[in-house]
Amino acid sequence: MSAQSMNTMWIATIGTSVIAFALKYSGHSVPERWLSHPKIQKINALIPIALLSALVAIQSFSEKSKLIIDQRILGLSVAIITLFLKAPFPVVVLSAAVSSAAVYRWV
Amino acid sequence: MSKVSSTTLRDSLSVSLTVGAYGVAFGAAAVANGFTVLQSCLLSSLTFSGASQFAVIGVVGAGGSAISGIATASLLGVRNALYGVIMAPTLKVSRMTRIIAAQITIDESTAVALGQEVRGIKAMRRGFWYTGIGVFVFWNMFTLAGALGAQAMGDVRAFGLDSAVPAAFLGLVWPRLTGKFERILAICCAIFAIVMTPILPAGLPIIATAFIAIAVGLKR
Numbered sequence: 397m398s399a400q401s402m403n404t405m406w407i408a409t410i411g412t413s414v415i416a417f418a419l420k421y422s423g424h425s426v427p428e429r430w431l432s433h434p435k436i437q438k439i440n441a442l443i444p445i446a447l448l449s450a451l452v453a454i455q456s457f458s459e460k461s462k463l464i465i466d467q468r469i470l471g472l473s474v475a476i477i478t479l480f481l482k483a484p485f486p487v488v489v490l491s492a493a494v495s496s497a498a499v500y501r502w503v
Numbered sequence: 504m505s506k507v508s509s510t511t512l513r514d515s516l517s518v519s520l521t522v523g524a525y526g527v528a529f530g531a532a533a534v535a536n537g538f539t540v541l542q543s544c545l546l547s548s549l550t551f552s553g554a555s556q557f558a559v560i561g562v563v564g565a566g567g568s569a570i571s572g573i574a575t576a577s578l579l580g581v582r583n584a585l586y587g588v589i590m591a592p593t594l595k596v597s598r599m600t601r602i603i604a605a606q607i608t609i610d611e612s613t614a615v616a617l618g619q620e621v622r623g624i625k626a627m628r629r630g631f632w633y634t635g636i637g638v639f640v641f642w643n644m645f646t647l648a649g650a651l652g653a654q655a656m657g658d659v660r661a662f663g664l665d666s667a668v669p670a671a672f673l674g675l676v677w678p679r680l681t682g683k684f685e686r687i688l689a690i691c692c693a694i695f696a697i698v699m700t701p702i703l704p705a706g707l708p709i710i711a712t713a714f715i716a717i718a719v720g721l722k723r
Contacts, residue, residue, distance in 0.1 A: 403569075404563060404568070404569045405537065405538050405539070405542055405563065405569075406542070407569035407573075408559050408563045408569040408572040408573060409538070409542045409545055409546055409549075409550075409559075410545075410549075411569060411570075411572075411573040412546065412550050412555060412556075412559045412572065412573050412576040412577070413545065413546065413549035413550045415573060415576075415577040415580065416549070416550045416551070416552055416555055416576070416577070416580045416583070417549070417605065417606060419577065419580045419581060419583050419584040420580075420583045420584065420586075420587055420605040420606060420608045421587070421601070421602070421605040422584050422587070423583065423584035423585060423586060423587020423588045423590075423591070423605070423608065424587040424588075424590070424591045424594075424596075424601050424604060424605045424608065425587075425591075425601070426587075426588050426591065435720065435721060438720045438723065439716060439717050439720030439721070440589060441720075442685075442688060442716035442717075442719060442720045443585070443589065443713050443716040443717070443720075444589065444613070444614070444617045444676070444679065445676060445679050445680070445685055445688055445689050445692070445716065446688060446689075446692040446712040446713055446715055446716035447582070447585075447692075447709060447712060447713055447716075448614060448617075448672050448673075448675055448676035448679075448689075449676055449688075449689040449690070449692040449693045449696075449712070450692050450693060450695070450696035450708060450709045450712040451610065451614075451669070451672045451696075451709060452669045452672045452673045452676065452693060453692075453693035453694070453696045453697050454696050454697070454700060454708060454709060455665075455668055455669040455672065456666075456669040457697055457700075458697070458700045461700060461701055461704070462700075462701065463697065463700055463701060467660065467665075467666065468665055468666045468669065470666070471663065471665075471666025471667070471669070471670055472666065472669055472670065472673070474670075475666075475669070475670035475673050475674065476673070479673065479674065479677050484513075485513070485514050485517055485671075485674045486513065486517045488670055488671075488673070488674045489517055489521060489667050489670050489671050489674060490667075492663070492666045492667055492669075492670030493521075493662070493663030493664065493666055493667035493670070494663055495663070495666070496660075496663040496665065496666030496667075497660070497661060497662055497663030497666075498663075500660045500661055500663070501661055
């Protein structure tokens with residue numbers, strides 16, 4: 397149990413929630429015409445590729461702010477192989493999970 | 504149910520269950536860091552953004568101030584605003600519905616929606632709503648379970664969930680890597696994020712890659 401007062405926990409809980417929602421809502425409220433330009437459309441198509449690739453990398457090789465190599469590298473490798481074999485999405489996810497769990501438990 | 508919508512539903516459910524189950528770890532971690540069960544559940548329903556939630560309980564639990572906890576969590580929440588900008592033209596919702604859409608605008612709902620792009624705008628909308636609501640339901644259920652049972656099933660690694668999530672993201676980006684240019688961009692962003700992880704605060708390496716995409720898109 398930490399020495400923090402209950403007030404700190406409540407302020408953190410409510411403050412984080414209010415700002416989280418404000419950020420989400422503001423994104424939805426940007427006028428659509430800002431996004432109709434072809435360049436913006438092009439960028440819109442590229443941003444998810446960038447963000448998703450970064451998420452894959454970070455969730456595979458980091459823990460907090462440290463880089464580590466663990467059982468997840470096997471999960472990722474299996475996912476890549478199944479994707480090359482054109483496996484459906486649940487097969488990709490499940491085979492990555494099963495291989496990673498096996499290494500974590502028994503190696 | 505048509506083939507298209509059942510495919511979308513399947514994608515959404517896979518992600519919802521996989522990601523939602525992580526709520527156990529969050530609930531347990533929150534209680535272990537001095538938050539009450541009620542506060543843990545409120546964070547999952549009101550903040551509803553995994554990285555931000557872990558950040559705030561981590562910082563405050565380690566003795567940080569409420570302000571530094573909020574600031575770290577909000578830094579991580581900036582990318583949800585970006586997702587909102589991406590999703591708004593596809594969703595086209597009324598003012599009231601926008602409140603709900605905004606609340607469920609997270610990594611997973613955006614990723615699944617974008618993953619449905621080849622199946623058309625209706626599939627994208629379905630992917631967003633199914634996944635957003637699905638993750639919301641499972642994430643909150645599992646948070647409560649984790650907070651109450653505190654670490655009953657805490658080690659998600661023993662179930663391979665730590666690998667299932669990146670595999671899910673990879674499965675979603677894969678169909679978008681249609682040409683050499685897209686593949687190079689993806690690899691560059693992945694490498695950039697890894698290199699920046701020890702240097703930048705958590706969450707920033709991900710946000711920064713969005714700016715790489717913007718720079719590349721403007722030049723092209």
